[in-house]
Amino acid sequence: MSYAHLFSPSAIGGVEMRNRVVLPSMTTRLATPSGEVTPELVSYYQERARGGCGLVIVEMASPQRRGRHRGRELGIDSDEYIPGLRSLVAAIHEQGARAGIQLGHGGARALPTELGGRPLASTAGPVPVFETARFVNFPELFDEDSLEQLVVDHVAAARRAEEAGFDMIELHGAHGYLLAQLISADENQVLPNAAARYDFLASLVRRIVEAVGIPLSYRLSGQDYYSAGQTVDDSLAFLPYLENAGVSAVSVTGGHYKSVDPEIMIPPMPYEDGVFLDAARAVKARTRLPVIAVGRVNAPAVAEDALAQGWADFVAVGRGQIADPHWARKTQQHLQVRECLACNHCVRTMRSGQQLACAVNPTVTTTDRPATRTVAQRRLVFGAGPAGLTYAVESARAGHEVYVIARDRTWKAAAAPTFNGYRPDRQRMRRYFDGLWREAVEAGVHIAPEGEREPPPEWRTNVDVVADARGATYVGNLGPLVRILIRVLSRVPLPKRLMKSDRLHHILLYDLRNPRRKEPTRIPGARTIKIGDAAQPGELAAAVRDAFTQAWKENSDD
Ligand SMILES: Cc1cc2nc3c(=O)[nH]c(=O)nc-3n(C[C@H](O)[C@H](O)[C@H](O)COP(=O)(O)O)c2cc1C
Ligand code: SF4
Structure with a gap:
């Protein structure tokens, strides 16, 4: 497939991408607890810019200290943050991407522990929030002065963004944060009619636009998915205010x-x-402004199609x-x-409350690239699940000669009744798993024909490392029985609900399993290591993290 639309240059407000x-x-x-830029933060964004995207929008930063929604939120509410932000922008620019930053104020959903008191907002609540825990806020209401201060502080934050070198600003007007509260009849008791709410937000936008020389993008809600929330028609009604x-x-x-289902904000597997493409399409049909679509458009064909159809x-x-992080570059190069x-x-x-982590990419927060051995090794991997393949790919990319013995091409977790608490998207899981195979092939890993349990004689010589990634075993050979039990339990309605219980899930999938005891075929002179479930039965994220860690450790010369 050609990705002609995805990789054609474009611009927002004169800023070319x-x-x-x-x-x-x-x-x-x-960020640090007080909101300073850290080397990890710079490395995270720089890596994604290096990965080829056109525009990096840096995470939500509140224009007011009182709007902080989370611990370790990036700061922009004081000039002290400008030098750190400047270094972040420079790192993104160095990789050829444009840099924007999102100004987002928690409003009624700011975190009381961060503020040391009640939030200030347009609604007195009760306001449901779920962050480190589920809680309900009862904010103080804005008065006229505090509304004016809000505008002043947004303008000041936008100026800081410009001074730090950002190419554009995004205002967070969705997901239930302050600007979404201000636009909504349901969460704005201060400005009771729609015209007053739209006028206030438009004046906030106008004053920012007049104060800075960089473009401003607005994040809108296409649909709030609750009865008193915003609909796409509400957003369409607000659109001319934004344009003007x-x-x-x-x-x-x-x-x-x-x-x-609040999870729809960041739509999971099911x-x-x-x-949200329908909403983007509706907005696009009513405006000449560039539209950015989001929400599960990460399959390259879906992304290209959305652009080709003119929906965004x-x-x-x-x-x-x-x-x-190299989604864009790899897509463009058909990798x-x-x-x-x-x-x-x-x-x-x-x-x-923890730093960002990913189930399939444990390198999200690392600043160091893996060490590379000066002398290439020969590594033999038994098992081709996510841990085995990840280890193989990481080793091959570091220049080692890697051989994989794969009993079959299935990933057993893909048959589990739930995954991370969700109804599994088996197609997507299959794509991930098939993708790992393709990555291994692209990286030059040698894979034995399916069903082959032993390495051919020519693979057995001069082996440095044998990696056992055959997964865990069930206690007392209970595996087949447990698998039948899981299949039955997940089909009958009442037990099906039971299967969603994290505890039962954990017992059946992890607690009843043991690390591998018996070593795979012994290869004289080679060191054997266990990776993933073979070492410690657990979730995918832990197995993949272990595979990375061990590959990197083996790659180091010391
Ligand atoms: C870990 C994480 C943090 C997020 N934080 C923000 C945020 O600060 N501001 C925001 O507007 N959206 C935030 N989002 C939502 C994303 O910007 C995006 O809308 C969402 O992930 C759907 O896009 P995707 O399917 O491509 O992931 C966050 C998403 C994730 C996964
Ligand atoms: S695979 Fe990684 S990025 Fe994707 S949802 Fe899971 S943890 Fe998040």
Whole structure:
């Protein structure tokens, strides 16, 4: 497939971009507790810029200290942050991408522990929030002065962004954060009618646009997915206000903390690809402004199609670029991209207060690239599940000669009744797994024919490392029985609900399994290591992390 649309240059408000792939704003918690830029944060964004996207939108930063929604949120509410932000922008520019930053204020959903008090907002609540824990906020209401201060602080933050060298600014007007509260009848008791709410937001936008010389994009909700929330018609009604206020682009997302299923904000496995594309398309049909589409558009064909059909001008690939920072470059070169499973392990770790982590890419927060041995080794891998293949790919990329013995081409976890608590998207899981095979082949890994249990004689000589990645074994050979039990339990309605219980899931899939005891074929002179479930039965993220760690450790000369 040709990706002619994805990789054609374009522009937002006169700022030219090398292509139409955007990294949308995604909180990483890689800033310091007070909000300073860290080397990990720079490395994270630089790697994604190096990976070929046209525009990097740096994560949400609140224009007011009182709007901080999370711990370790990036700061922009004081001039002290400018030098750090400048170094971040320079790192992104160095890789040929444009840099934007999202200004986002938590409003009623700011974190009381961050603020040391009640949030200030347009609603007195109760306001549901789920971050490190589920809680309900009862904010203080804005008065006229505090509304004016809000505008002043947004303008000041935008000026800081410009001074730091950002090419554009995005305002977060969705997902239930402050600007989404201000636009909504449901969460704005201060400005009771729609015209007053739209006028206030338009004046906020206009004052920013007049104060800075860089373009401003606005993140809109296509659909809040709850009865009193915003609909696409509401957003279409607001669109002319944004256009008149001088906005240069709109990004169309969806979902809200109050959505019937709040997870739709960052749509996990059970949702279809392109969840918010209909809304983007509706907005695109009503405006001349460039439209950025987002939400499960990370399959290259889906992204290209959205542009080719004229439903959007840019596509934001979020988790796709967490999972594979080189999504854009690889797509353009028709190389295998490491597929995001939409398992939302990243969202859960981030929301639980930890730094961003990914189930299929444990290098998200690393600043160091793997060491490379000066002398290439010969490595023999037994087992071709995610851990075995990941180890093989990482080893081959470091220049080692790698051989894999694969009993079959199936990934047993793909048959489990739930994955990370979701109904599994087996097609996507299959794509991830097939993709790993293709990555291995692209990296030059030799794979024995399926069904072959022993390495051919020519693979047995001069082997340095034997990696046992055959997975775990069930206690007392209970494997076949447990698999039948799982299959039965996941088909009958009541036990089906039981199977969704994390505890039962854990017992059946992990607690009843043992690490591998018996070594695979002994190869004289080779050192045997165990990786993934063979070493410690656990979740995919842990197995893949172990495979990376061990490959990198083996790659080091010391
Ligand atoms: C870990 C994580 C953090 C996010 N943080 C933000 C944020 O700060 N601001 C925002 O507007 N969206 C945020 N999002 C939503 C993304 O920008 C994007 O809309 C969403 O992930 C859907 O796109 P995708 O399917 O390509 O991942 C976050 C998503 C993830 C996965
Ligand atoms: S953790 Fe899961 S959802 Fe998040 S980027 Fe990685 S694979 Fe995708």
